[in-house]
Amino acid sequence: MNEWEKWPIKIIEQKDFPKQLKEIRLCPKKLFYRGEWDKNIFDKVVAIVGSRQITRYGKEIIEKIMPEIISRNTTVISGFMYGVDSQAHWECLKYGGKTVAVLGSGLNEFYPTENNKLYLNILETGGVVISEYEPNFKATVWSFPQRNRIVSGLSTVGVLIVEGGIKSGSLITAKLGLEQKKKILSVPGPINSKTSQGTNWLIKTGAAKMVTEPKDIFEDVISMPEQENLFKDYSNLNEVEKIMIDLLESEALTGDEICQITQKNITEISTTLSMMLMKDLVTETDGKFYIS
Amino acid sequence: MLNKVLSIANVGLKGIEIEVEVNIADKGFPGFGIVGLASKAVEEAKERVKTAIINSDINFPNAKITINLAPADLPKDGSCYDLPISVGILASMGELVLPKERSYFYGELSLDGSLRHTRGVFLLALLAKEEGIKKIYVPRMSANEASVIEGVEVYPVDNLKNLIKHLNGERKIEPLKTVNVQDIFDDINPDFDFSEILGQEQAKRALEIAAAGGHNVFMMGPPGSGKTMLSRAIPGILPNLSEKESLEVTKIFSITGNIPPGGSLIRQRPFRSPHHTTSQIGLIGGGSNPKPGEVSLAHRGVLFLDEFPEFGRNSLEALRQPLEDGFVSICRASGSVTFPAQFMLIAAANPCQCGYLGDPKKECSCSPWQILNYRKKLSGPIMDRIDLHLIVPAVDVNHLMIGKNEINNNEKSEVIRKRVVEARKIQSERFKSLNHIHSNSDMKNSHLKEFSNLTGKANLLLKQAVNKFNLSARVYFRLIKVARTIADLDKSMEIKENHIAEALQYRVKNDD
Numbered sequence: 017m018n019e020w021e022k023w024p025i026k027i028i029e030q031k032d033f034p035k036q037l038k039e040i041r042l043c044p045k046k047l048f049y050r051g052e053w054d055k056n057i058f059d060k061v062v063a064i065v066g067s068r069q070i071t072r073y074g075k076e077i078i079e080k081i082m083p084e085i086i087s088r089n090t091t092v093i094s095g096f097m098y099g100v101d102s103q104a105h106w107e108c109l110k111y112g113g114k115t116v117a118v119l120g121s122g123l124n125e126f127y128p129t130e131n132n133k134l135y136l137n138i139l140e141t142g143g144v145v146i147s148e149y150e151p152n153f154k155a156t157v158w159s160f161p162q163r164n165r166i167v168s169g170l171s172t173v174g175v176l177i178v179e180g181g182i183k184s185g186s187l188i189t190a191k192l193g194l195e196q197k198k199k200i201l202s203v204p205g206p207i208n209s210k211t212s213q214g215t216n217w218l219i220k221t222g223a224a225k226m227v228t229e230p231k232d233i234f235e236d237v238i239s240m241p242e243q244e245n246l247f248k249d250y251s252n253l254n255e256v257e258k259i260m261i262d263l264l265e266s267e268a269l270t271g272d273e274i275c276q277i278t279q280k281n282i283t284e285i286s287t288t289l290s291m292m293l294m295k296d297l298v299t300e301t302d303g304k305f306y307i308s
Numbered sequence: 309m310l311n312k313v314l315s316i317a318n319v320g321l322k323g324i325e326i327e328v329e330v331n332i333a334d335k336g337f338p339g340f341g342i343v344g345l346a347s348k349a350v351e352e353a354k355e356r357v358k359t360a361i362i363n364s365d366i367n368f369p370n371a372k373i374t375i376n377l378a379p380a381d382l383p384k385d386g387s388c389y390d391l392p393i394s395v396g397i398l399a400s401m402g403e404l405v406l407p408k409e410r411s412y413f414y415g416e417l418s419l420d421g422s423l424r425h426t427r428g429v430f431l432l433a434l435l436a437k438e439e440g441i442k443k444i445y446v447p448r449m450s451a452n453e454a455s456v457i458e459g460v461e462v463y464p465v466d467n468l469k470n471l472i473k474h475l476n477g478e479r480k481i482e483p484l485k486t487v488n489v490q491d492i493f494d495d496i497n498p499d500f501d502f503s504e505i506l507g508q509e510q511a512k513r514a515l516e517i518a519a520a521g522g523h524n525v526f527m528m529g530p531p532g533s534g535k536t537m538l539s540r541a542i543p544g545i546l547p548n549l550s551e552k553e554s555l556e557v558t559k560i561f562s563i564t565g566n567i568p569p570g571g572s573l574i575r576q577r578p579f580r581s582p583h584h585t586t587s588q589i590g591l592i593g594g595g596s597n598p599k600p601g602e603v604s605l606a607h608r609g610v611l612f613l614d615e616f617p618e619f620g621r622n623s624l625e626a627l628r629q630p631l632e633d634g635f636v637s638i639c640r641a642s643g644s645v646t647f648p649a650q651f652m653l654i655a656a657a658n659p660c661q662c663g664y665l666g667d668p669k670k671e672c673s674c675s676p677w678q679i680l681n682y683r684k685k686l687s688g689p690i691m692d693r694i695d696l697h698l699i700v701p702a703v704d705v706n707h708l709m710i711g712k713n714e715i716n717n718n719e720k721s722e723v724i725r726k727r728v729v730e731a732r733k734i735q736s737e738r739f740k741s742l743n744h745i746h747s748n749s750d751m752k753n754s755h756l757k758e759f760s761n762l763t764g765k766a767n768l769l770l771k772q773a774v775n776k777f778n779l780s781a782r783v784y785f786r787l788i789k790v791a792r793t794i795a796d797l798d799k800s801m802e803i804k805e806n807h808i809a810e811a812l813q814y815r816v817k818n819d820d
Contacts, residue, residue: 069672098676128677181671210671270701271813275509282509283810290809294772300817302659302666303699 020136023050025123025151034058040169040196044148047166048123051144057114061091062233063171063193065164065186066100066178067211072268072301074100074179074211077203078107081176084230086113093118093170095163096135096145098128100178100186109137116170119147120163121155164189165196174199176233177224180214187214190224200224201233253297256280256288261297261307268304311399314412314441315392316432317377317384320598320645321559323428323435328389328413329376330396336372342393344377347385347597356387356417357394364421364468369401383642385597387416388426391445394468395475404475411443412436415450415465422467423447427565430558433457443483445471452572453562455484456492489551492573498544500537503718507703511538514696514814516724519545520731521793522747524631524653524693526616526686529700531663535656538700539581539612542654544721546577546610547729550736553608553746556648560600560607578609580651584618591619592626598638598645603630606651616655617685624690627653631693634750650750653694657686667702695749695786696814731796748793753785760788765805773812787811 028047030038034055037043062085066074078100085092085108092108094101096117108115117138119126123145126135138145148166149159168175168189175193177200180186190200202224205212218224227233250261259278263269269277275285289305292298299308310331316323340354361368375393377384392413399406414432416424429446433454436444443461446454451464461483465471473479502512511527515538518525527535549557557574561567567574582591582602593601603611613619630636630649637646659665660679665672674682691697732747738759739745745752751759762770774784788803791811795803 068676071666130677130680208669270699271510272507272701276507282513286510286513286813287806287809290812293812294769294776294809303701 018132018135020050020132020139020145021124023139025050026053028053034170036061036172037166037169040165042165043169044166047146047148048151049144049146050123051139052142053144054142057091057116057142057144058170058172059091060089060173061093061116061171062173063093063167063175063189063198064100064104064178065095065167065175065180065189066104067180067184067186067214068097068099068101069211070099070103070179071209071211072304072306073205073209075103077178078103081227081230081233082107082111082113085233086111088234090173091116093167095120095160095167095189096126096131097160097185098130100180102131102134104178105134105138109141109143112141114141115143117143117145118163118166118170119145119149119155120160121147122149122151122153123147124151125154127155161185161188165192168193168198169196171198173233174201174225176201176203176227177215177218178203179205179211181210182213182217184214187218190218194223201227203227256284257292257297260288260292260305264298264305264307268306270303270305274305309400309402311396311406313392313396313399313406314410315389315414316412316428316435317382318386318428318431318563319382319643321431321563321600321647322645323431324379324382325435325439326382326384326389327378328392328396329378330393330400331374331376332369332397332400333372333374338370338372340373340375342375342377344375344380345383346377346389347383349387350377350384350389353387353390353393353417356390356419357397359419360390360417360421360468361394361397363419364472366398366401366403369397373397383597386426386428387424388414388428390417391415391423391447391465395445395471398468398472404472405477407443407475409443410439410441411445412441413445415445415447417468420467421469423449423465425449425569427567428563429453430457430562430567433460433462434559436460449569450567451484452487452570453558453567455487456489456573458486487572489554489573492575498542498721499540501544502541502721502724505534505537505541506718508534508538508700510813511698511700512719512724514698515542516545516728517790517793517797517814518652518654518696519547519724520728520797521695521735521789522650522652522749523695523790523793524749525655525696525698526691526694527654527656527698527700528659529656529698530665530667530702531658533700533702535700536614539610539614539654539656541721542610542612543577543579545725545728547725547732548575549577549608550746557608560604560647564600564605566605578606579612580606580609581612581614584613584615586619586623588620588623588626591623592630592636592638593647594638594640596640596642598640598647600647601636603627603636603649603651604647607648609651610654611651612654612656614656616657617682621685624685628689628693631690634744650744650746652749655694669702691816692780692782694816695790697816698814699817727797730799731793734796734799748789748796751789751792756785756788760792760803761801762788762803762808763805766791766803766808769805769808773808773815777812777815779815783816787815790814 093116094104202215202218313328416426429450430453448464454462474481634650660674664670791807794807
């Protein structure tokens with residue numbers, strides 16, 4: 017038996033729904049939920065959705081925006097799917113925020129099963145897990161897009177799309193959000209990245225507001241971008257390290273690419289990269305090096 | 309009349325002397341029978357022997373012929389008893405005089421009376437030397453295998469007629485001259501030269517380190533990034549086998565029939581690349597009469613496993629013993645045998661099932677669950693036993709071709725090979741007092757204390773790395789071994805900080 021099964025399944029009727037949800041088209045009659053239904057957590061809600069295949073870029077974006085969201089006492093709502101959804105839930109819990117998950121299946125038949133721990137964590141921290149389906153309903157191809165209207169419907173601040181391909185479910189959520197007159201927020205990405213094509217398209221068509229800084233989610237004031245590297249101490253670097261920091265500041269590279277650009281010996285590059293890893297100057301993911 | 313001829317049977321990699329007793333009885337119903345746990349191949353010798361003798365213009369006796377292969381309780385397999393059986397029959401018929409000194413006869417007969425290439429001649433010569441046998445008679449096509457063993461006269465036999473004349477003193481067969489091991493050279497013909505591979509500097513350097521220290525390598529990269537090409541280029545940077553190693557390898561190749569007709573000692577390091585559908589027995593060795601598998605054929609050489617996660621789970625798990633101990637023990641009802649299996653493992657895999665995870669251009673079509681499952685096969689004990697872990701990134705097609713006016717500055721395999729040979733020399737000097745250790749990767753943890761020779765700074769860096777990357781004890785020791793090899797390539801007695809730092813680039817990369 018899973019531990020989260022200790023929380024009983026309760027039902028909330030349409031009349032008790034938060035205001036923002038009642039207004040949407042095809043509003044469900046009732047919702048099943050586990051956890052404590054605290055009305056206050058639905059006062060200020062941001063929906064975060066995105067690709068099932070999260071890249072390092074997506075992870076970094078979520079890490080970057082989350083403190084701002086939590087410090088503004090905003091609840092994070094998402095779809096409990098792997099990828100961006102799970103990352104958003106987890107990251108929110110990390111900072112002690114409240115998060116709400118809307119399942120595309122019944123409350124006892126959730127998918128993906130790896131998220132067992134997440135389920136429990138959401139409940140333990142005062143969050144709610146919601147579903148419009150009967151507890152033992154198994155997820156189907158249509159149930160995932162269908163629940164998206166609840167994800168966007170519960171949001172008040174807006175629907176933030178972090179990463180998403182051109183044919184992804186995140187675009188369906190964006191479309192539903194537009195129909196529900198919600199603010200759509202989108203994080204741009206490299207134009208040659210598959211997982212950012214959807215988000216870029218939303219910005220291009222004017223459907224979404226571009227988010228380049230955490231503040232953009234809440235405010236419409238345009239300010240100068242923050243200078244990030246001001247606090248990093250690059251004073252004790254040697255020649256090669258300096259070159260590498262310069263290179264990596266513009267984009268993440270593999271050891272081979274650095275070797276090709278600098279025309280230095282691979283032994284020297286490898287050695288320096290290891291030392292920089294140890295000094296926390298860079299980090300490594302899947303063979304690519306990033307400025308930390 | 310009864311005659312006894314000596315030959316051998318192979319059990320694992322050991323030869324056992326066999327007495328072939330041949331009796332032609334004057335009385336009794338005419339017939340031809342073989343006893344002494346003969347397999348089908350030996351049983352069929354009857355027809356070959358009979359026809360070969362007749363085709364050598366000798367009348368086959370119309371009498372009761374009984375052959376006994378002693379010791380009678382040891383199973384005998386193979387076609388090598390054709391020659392001793394026919395020699396025994398011919399002696400009983402009075403057609404030839406058996407040599408007075410103990411000699412071995414070994415080889416398969418063709419129906420026309422000539423002798424065919426037979427596997428296992430090298431082992432025959434080894435046993436002959438051990439048992440103090442001076443003369444062996446073997447097929448000419450296989451005789452070169454035996455010619456490197458000193459103190460044994462090897463008579464290359466073309467056909468039965470010649471042998472009869474030789475034994476009767478009518479026309480002598482000249483024994484082969486003993487060949488010095490050092491004089492045998494195998495041409496090295498790798499499929500690719502390292503200079504043909506563009507980019508992939510890190511991978512090339514890693515393979516150089518691997519070749520120098522005999523380390524295992526794991527490569528992960530999308531399809532078309534050059535994993536297979538890199539592996540196929542490895543034989544070109546490996547040093548030749550030493551004399552001792554060469555004898556070990558030849559033994560295995562001889563018993564499995566991998567030495568071509570006319571071939572002699574194997575000097576080139578083996579490179580084996582079994583397909584991923586290879587059965588566990590094919591890979592590890594086995595069978596009711598145990599035979600060496602691919603891991604043993606790759607002994608002292610390279611075992612390249614492409615599409616590593618596609619290999620059966622059992623096969624991969626079975627690799628653990630040879631990877632750790634350098635040999636495989638196979639136990640069957642008929643007994644247990646041990647085959648050496650000290651190889652350099654080169655494993656290659658895609659980042660996920662479809663191959664495009666993390667590829668900037670093509671989208672990966674695997675679900676996270678599939679990726680998890682794929683990676684699961686790669687995790688755990690096997691990966692812990694691999695010293696160098698590499699990510700081979702996709703290469704931009706534009707960089708693949710060298711323009712007409714551009715000069716290829718890449719190092720040739722030959723240049724790399726020289727450095728590898730130098731580093732191996734340092735190692736053989738280091739391990740000369742130890743029996744089974746030839747390279748840094750063979751070192752046991754107890755040897756590390758004696759040979760690692762870390763500087764204070766290197767030690768400090770190592771300790772920091774252990775904490776930062778959460779390295780297991782096994783990975784920690786592997787790291788030192790790799791750093792030892794890097795230091796050897798650098799001709800440094802001590803392992804310095806920069807050697808450790810470079811080794812760290814090739815550590816196991818755990819996903820967070």
